[in-house]
Amino acid sequence: MTKATRWAFGIFLTMLAAAAPAHAGPLRDGLAAFKRHDYATAARLLQSPAEHGDARAQAVLCYMHSYGRGVPQNYRAAADWCLRAAHQGNAESQYMLGLLYNKGHGVPEDFIQAYKWLNLAATRASGPKREFSHRIRDSVASKLSPAQLAKAQALAMAWRPIPELRGAHLMASQCAANKKCREP
Secondary structure, eight states: OOHHHHHHHHHHHHHHHHTOOSSOSHHHHHHHHHHTTOHHHHHHHHHHHHHTTOHHHHHHHHHHHHHTSSSOOOHHHHHHHHHHHHHTTOHHHHHHHHHHHHHTSSSOOOHHHHHHHHHHHHHHOOHHHHHHHHHHHHHHHTTSOHHHHHHHHHHHHHOOOOOOOTTOOOOHHHHHHSGGGSOO
């Protein structure tokens, strides 16, 4: 596991722990299984909450599909889950989605989108995670022309969260076809 991957995993677990729900059910049990590294159980338990729009469950499934934890590694599925949670304002998914756009994993390589999502995630990070998030974002910025950087910054400034309707089963592919889900 690379240093960046360990950092991402550590940041992800810390942010996930802070967002843990107080109520019982598949979401709580799935998040607990994830924290115990029981990834197969976590994937099974978190599927329904994620499908019903829970951004925390979607973020965990994004991570699990990105790294093949408890599920086969599948960047397209990771991108779908990341996109759904990122649109709702989940910082972990915004960070992961930025990494996916940076590498072209599951989505077309797009440094402007990578910067936008990494910038959004970096603005919500604190402590050592903040410095690390800024370094990753700035690394992507070095790949952009001044005009592209201005566009990426404008997209980040204009971004607003879009909550999913609970039970609507709005998949990322449907969201991509829906103008309400698109960035300005």
